Amino acid sequence: VIIVGDSNYRPTYHFTPEKNWMNDPNGMVYYKGEYHLFFQYNPDDNVWGPMHWGHAVSEDLVNWEELPVALYPDDLGNIFSGSAVVDEHNTAGFKTGNEDVLVAIFTHQNPETKEQYQSLAYSNDMGRSWEKYGENPVLINEDKDDFRDPKVIWHEETQQWVMVVAAGQEILFYSSPDLKEWKYLQSFGHGMGAHGGVWECPDLFTVRNENGQEQWALLVSINPGAPNGGSGTQYFLGAFDGETFQTSQTETKWLDYGTDNYAGVTWSNEPNDRNLFIGWMSNWEYAQDVPTTAWRSAMTLPRTLELSDSGDLLLSKPAEEISSVLASHNVEFNASEVEIQDNPVLKSGTFQIRTTLDLSEEKSVELFWGNGTSGVSIHFDKTTSEILIDRSDAGYNFKNMNNNDLVVPYILPESNELELEIWVDKSSVEVFVNGGERVITFLIFPNTPFDDFKIRSNSGEEFVRSLSILPVSKD
Ligand code: FRU
Structure with missing residues (x-):
């Protein structure tokens, strides 16, 4: 360990x-x-x-x-x-x-x-x-x-x-x-x-x-x-x-x-x-x-x-200058579910995740990264128009916070697309939603590396339209 x-x-x-x-x-x-x-x-x-x-x-x-x-x-x-x-x-x-x-x-x-x-x-x-x-x-x-x-x-x-x-x-x-x-x-x-x-x-x-x-x-x-x-x-x-x-x-x-x-x-x-x-x-x-x-x-x-x-x-x-620290580019694909394990980029703790999800047929989707016992989940619920973030199992119990659950009201645009750009840097997470219409910044303090990743929904449709997990490194 x-x-x-x-x-x-x-x-x-x-x-x-x-x-x-x-x-x-x-x-x-x-x-x-x-x-x-x-x-x-x-x-x-x-x-x-x-x-x-x-x-x-x-x-x-x-x-x-x-x-x-x-x-x-x-x-x-x-x-x-x-x-x-x-x-x-x-x-x-x-x-x-x-x-x-x-x-x-x-x-x-x-x-x-x-x-x-x-x-x-x-x-x-x-x-x-x-x-x-x-x-x-x-x-x-x-x-x-x-x-x-x-x-x-x-x-x-x-x-x-x-x-x-x-x-x-x-x-x-x-x-x-x-x-x-x-x-x-x-x-x-x-x-x-x-x-x-x-x-x-x-x-x-x-x-x-x-x-x-x-x-x-x-x-x-x-x-x-x-x-x-x-x-x-x-x-x-x-x-x-x-x-x-x-x-x-x-x-x-x-x-x-x-x-x-x-x-x-x-x-x-x-x-x-x-x-x-x-x-x-x-x-x-x-x-x-x-x-x-x-x-x-x-x-x-x-x-x-x-x-x-x-x-x-x-x-x-x-x-814009921040993009200069990224190693590579977006990967197009269609999937109904993504599951990645023991990923070295995730393990490094400094990375950017970008994904486009087509939510025409979905009621809710969940994106998770972590490991067997702990991690962070980002959940979008279309029926309530809310982004829910759970960091209660992300390694640290933040004082005076509502169970460490974050609730973010967000109405999906007519395109039904949810585009997430997530910047992780060891103990911080910054989520930019649909070109900056929402930003959600929060801290985490993982006890062990978070090197697993999942995206899933309830429908079985191919709703994951693009995904990239890129290392971030400065010279
Ligand atoms: C905000 C603040 C400011 C003040 C400073 C003192 O965080 O309370 O209002 O100038 O911090 O450190």
Whole structure:
């Protein structure tokens, strides 16, 4: 028996810090060939503690180089979540050299009073070293205990910076010409969306579809209150004119129906004009208990967020660069059942499964991978329009979760096709359904390798139209 240990839980093509605790992605910004990823980091322990900004860079979104800690706690407090921008026109006046200046806008949290306020830091050497602004904080709000996670964007039409920042169960909007002086614009959230917990880590950006339709998207993370328990991310589609965000959306929409995608936001200054997103692949209910010791937590795959053709959904797709780590291509076939055993690709724990299922004649189908005693099952029930995921026998009992069963509402399109793209990386699973109409991200901690695989249904029809199980390997 091969026992899968701690080191085998570390993902290979997802970002993890070399050691210790990580939560939210922060300050994602692209500058001169480098995707910067900062993150909530405790360099001294593998549980949450005094927060710093850890730092990593990547040229290809697959290989990450961890750099020294970028921001340390100071007299004003610990360094909570926030964003970063390239201040191309030097609006804040922090530029000293030839490089454009990068400015980070983050929350300081006073560990004694718990007060939270927004501050600045800047870098004139491509993000390698950071200086805090001498007149921090730049934005305080006396009536709010929870006032954090500023995300700043440049609003082209009005030629100003716009900040969205979480306050209790609302998102506050501010504008600024120079990142230092902020003018209050509006509060959003009262009577809108899910309110099962505190609102955190907002993001604001435009999305377009192929019909030329454009919408503004507002992401809001919420803890607890996610559809499958604990922390999760909802979104609103609407209009924003530089002053007011408005939406006619009445139902709550979730960016990811899995348990493990939180506090995600998009990159600033993305060179290909994509909404490039990354989230923290864990859940506050159990993040500090999961069975890894040297390091704790990984980020999701980088994903692009797009507007669906129907104009009412945010689609999530793995960033194109990720496909570069696949070894081979799709296999066409017809089968009424698939059963694979002792498969070396599955055994490696890092693979991608892609399958197209024709559900015209089926009531329900099940996809399973695991071994004799444990595994993960993904079940689609056409009669109830639900995807059911069972990870109760996937090696670990996640605290405070509903039997570790995930329930995801999903109505099959008229084609009756269910296309699943499943990315597994040792201890994480990301399921993309029908081109990103649903995403379900969740953790597993197998005790022994999962090297068997099955797809089956009740009908005996040939419903499996394509299947590939591909190794994922980086160079
Ligand atoms: C979200 C969050 C943020 C906060 C940070 C602290 O996970 O609670 O609201 O800034 O984590 O680490």
